[in-house]
Amino acid sequence: MITDLLKEAEEFIRTCYRELNKTEQEVEHRLNELNEQIRNKGFYEHTNLELEYGAKMAWRNSNRCIGRLFWDQLNVIDKRNLKTEEEIIEALFEHIEYATNKGRIRPTITIFSQKASNQKVRIWNNQLIRYAGYKTEHGVLGDPHSISFTETCIDLGWEPKFGNFDVLPLVVQINDHHPKVAQIPEKLLLEVPIRHPNYKWFNDLNLKWYAVPMISDMILEIGGITYTAAPFNGWYMGTEIGARNFADESRYNMLPQIGKLMGLDIKSNISLWKDRALLELNTAVLHSFKEDGVSIVDHHTAAQQFKKFEEKERASERSITGDWTWLIPPLSPAATHIFHKPYNNDIKKPNYFYQPNPY
Known part of the structure; x- marks a missing residue:
């Protein structure tokens, strides 16, 4: 275990410090520090610099993300010092407000304390903002994807409203404590009513969607250290909402109604x-x-941006990895260059990984 951690830590430090143009002397000094910390305590702690650059590298290494051109513009918020559920919830409110930025979305990650033998932070939400889903005798109301989590929130005391677009509360847990539930203040929520430039009847569908996709249930792993709570966001590609959330039969299934x-x-x-x-x-x-x-991007522009990302990675002599099945957009994929080329789906670290639901 310690041997594996030492190996991953060294690999990360050498890559990170080389890319940041640190001297070989600085690298060796830091590696000596890590060696001592790991052998004495069984773990080490990242410096602010390592945390920030490691989180950016994790975005760069995210094989399923088409938006990686902007990896080095990620805003990293260090909240590793927070100890209570209340403090963490307040930091999540701050993340929502900072990232939303009145619509001028800022790519952001907030990182809470690393996983340790006596410390584990979990955010139960799949995304910080997500709509509830209810099973009723007349079918599903709201987002079917959220049914299980919605039922969990109700069991924890949340009052359901039985609407199509009810924002779920935040659920935060430290160790095995009883999870803390908190409704997101309305003033922090930016939602976009969906209308069509030509079809006026579109307004009558009463569709809307939240402005920022903030993934909150994934692990961030940097140099062998695991952060079980590290919510992050970019901005939406339009097809995520229009070709999946609203269109999938297993989600809002709007295509038959719109077709009619x-x-x-x-x-x-x-x-x-x-x-x-x-x-x-x-x-x-x-x-x-x-x-x-x-802020939003169409899938053709996103594909062009990904092509620029590929060019920059080649210029930096880094191998390009990607999951083709996720990189191709769900609308007109063959009209993008991504559709016509293979990608190496090898996993590089730092990276973000899925973890089991805590409920």
Whole structure:
């Protein structure tokens, strides 16, 4: 165990310090410190510099992310000193406000204390902001993806509202303590009503979506050290909302309703009604976010940005890794360069990893 940690720590420090143009003397001095800490305590702690650059490297190494061009612009907020659920919840409120930035989204990560024998922080939410899902006798209300977590929140005392877009509370747990539940203040929530530039009936669908996707259930691993609570965000690519959240049959499943309102023949696949409805739904999402001044990117621009990322990585003599099945956008993938080339899906560290649900 200690041998593995020493190896991962050394690999990270050498890469990190080389990229930051540190001297060989600084590298060796730091490695000696780590060696002593790990052998005496069984772990080590990252400096502010290592934490910040490690989190950025983790974004750069995220094979499923098409938005990695901006990896070095990640804002890293160090909250490793916080000890109580109340302090952590307050820091999550701060993250939401800072990242949202009145619509001018800032890529941000807030990092809480590292996993240790006597310390483990978990955020139960899949994303800091997410809509509730309710099973009813008339079918599902809200987001089906959230049914299990919504039921958990209700069991913890949260009052359900039984709407289509009810923002779930934050649930935070330290060690095996009873989890703390906190509703996000409305003043921190930025949501975008979805309307179409040409179809006025689109307003009557009463669709909306939250401005910032803040992933909060993944592990951040840097140099053998694990952070079980490190919520992070970029900004949305339009298809995440328009081609998945609203369109998937297992989510809001809006395509049949939109197809009907467009006057399409939804009984015949040959009419390509799904494709036409999908296009207009994505048009509406991009139009609404842009009109409200909320950061978003279309999938063609995102693919061009990823191509620039690839070029910069090659220029830095770093190998490019990627998960093709995630990198291709769910709308018109063959119209992007990503569709037409293979990617090496090897996992590099630092990185973000999934962890089991705590509920």
